[in-house]
Amino acid sequence: MILIAERINGMFLDVKQAIADKNKKVIQDLAKNQTEAGASYLDVNVGTAAADQEGTIQWLVETIQETCSTPLCLDSQKPDVIAAGLKVINAENGVLLNSTPLNKKSDEEVFDKYVEMANQAGPKANIIALTMDKNGVPQDTDTRVAIAAEIVSKAMEKGFDTQRLFIDTIVLPVKVPNAQSQPGNILAAMDQIKYLSDPPPHMTIGLSNLSQGASERSLINRVFLAMAISRGLDSAIADVFDQALMNVVATSDLLMDKQIYSDSFLKVYSSANKG
Amino acid sequence: MPVPEIAESFSGSVNRLTLGATKEDGGTRTSTVTIGGASNVVYGGSLADAGEKPVIAMDVLDSKPEDWPDVLLEPYKDVLDSPGDWAKKCVEEFGAELICVKFEGIHPDKGDKDAAHAIKVTEEVLQAVGVPLVLWGCGNDEKDNQVMPKVSGAAKGEKCLIGAVTEDNYKSLTAIALADGHYLITQAPLDINIAKQINILASDMGFPLERIVTFQSTGALGYGIEYAYSIQERQRIAALSGDKMMAMPVICDVGYESWRAKEAKITDTPEWGPPEDRGPAWEIATAVCLLQAGVDIIRIRHPRAAATVNDFINQVRQQ
Incomplete structure (x- = not known):
């Protein structure tokens, strides 16, 4: 299981504070502890912690790399922020570019940009691509699979190895009204996505989002994780400090x-x- | 139709380790043996992926063997009472790069010899030859716990391979092997799950995984070889897939197991062909088969078997 540890994210108050104070120790401890807990990658997300997203992601990357060689997962919807992170990263350890949709209304070519950035960063740079396009996040199984198929075929056209591709089927909070059919739809989509190429693309999810705002968060997360692994999920962005989940x-x-x-x-x- | 590219690559590799400490390394060995390092399945990938050549360890018993057939006794008939001379003969006449001293005679049913005897044998063999040693107990837990820590101490700093520890009996020998700077053999009864568990247990005691060699137990041709083969193959695949608890080199005991087969030792069956050929042939067939599952050290008894298997290894490696 390729676990991407979620804690270095400006949405968390301790990280937000550390960014504001330029407190390296908080970030470096999180990097070390998540690595020891079993993380394959460390997610790095500035979130809403700073106005200067590009400068902040560079500070986070440099701070982590001072004491930790675990591969990083640069997490931003903005290609410029990812590019800024890539400028200072040691990509030899491996890096994940997280994430791109198939396309956007404002940027039809966004996926191509991520492929180009990954190729420039070297053979150990991988991409997380969302099953999402200019029409937004699909609610049903078929559209998810159709977008995933377009992503895979686009990658193949560009000669980008599908084993460097992580398809994120986008997990929505189960507590949101009318969203309770989504986990089932996602599992059904995974059944088909794994046959899109041979070898198949990796599949990942932002697991904690599923239980956002719900009670029994850890239980919801780990039951769904087990269900998804049985359908072919081989990666997740998750809380590696949750021992029951591990x-x-x-x-x-x-x-x-x-x-x-x-x-x-x-x-x-x-x-x-x-x- | 083009030939499909079937070469696979793997993320892990078998640990590489060097047995024997020379003078520079604080020991008295005049040669060392490096094993392991494979990063692909046997005969898969390039020659560079194959790691070190498998090596033969020739068996030397601490006491005169009581149940060996004449065919096996013959090459050693003048040295059977002297483990030192026996080891010397294996090295000088038969080209052994590694000697396995098997302390058969300390077993309560096979002589019940004491620690003083075992220490003397260890010192004698260390004196007689410069190659690295494998030091192997008798398999009786109580006796091995009494004697093998003393054997370990007698060879302290020589970087021997010592064993074997099992899931039920590992603490004393693991601790002393760690203190004396040896490598450790972990033994499982043809059970991959126990094999992994014993490695974890040894590692929990602080024994470095990089200094462990696993013994899955061996079955000879016609006597369970398929079980040994499939378990060793599974271990190798796990090692190549990055399972650190399974990334150890493997030792197998072809000599003892092959010569237990009735086809190897019975002499009154002329229709089976000459007995002087059958025994060595049984060792050779068993060894060559197991080599393909992924083996790093092969214990062998008959010098003709050792020579033929060595020849096989060298020829395969030339390709």
């Missing part, structure tokens, strides 16, 4: 025959997947 990841890997069973399988999961 145990579900370890157990799912076991049940999907991705890890050899041992009596200590929970204990070794994160250490066995580091590096």
